[in-house]
Amino acid sequence: MRVHADRSRCMAAGHCAVTVPGVxxxxxxxxxxxxxxxxxxxxxxxxxxxxxxxxxxxxxVTRD
Structure with a gap:
């Protein structure tokens, strides 16, 4: 599995960091x-x- 984040689309809501702080x-x-x-x-x-x-x-997220 590979995780990707498009920083140009991010609006800094923070749900991701709260939900999966290890990633x-x-x-x-x-x-x-x-x-x-x-x-x-x-x-x-x-x-x-x-x-x-x-x-x-x-x-x-994509599967390898």
Whole structure:
């Protein structure tokens, strides 16, 4: 699995960093930062929730 964040779409709502702090954070500019692009499958449910909660649809996940 690979996690991607489109920082140009991010509106800094923060749902991702709250939902999966081991995978997402916010940079100094307040926009999303992916801290673990290839997290383990045990994060899948939380990552899918973060993708669904993102109001700007800046997040995506693909399966390897």
């Amino acid at each position: 997402f954070d916010h940079g100094d500019d307040g926009l999303v930062v992916v801290t673990d692009e290839k997290p383990g499958e045990d994060y899948l449910e939380e990552i899918e929730l973060a993708v669904d909660l993102c109001p700007s649809r800046a997040l995506s």
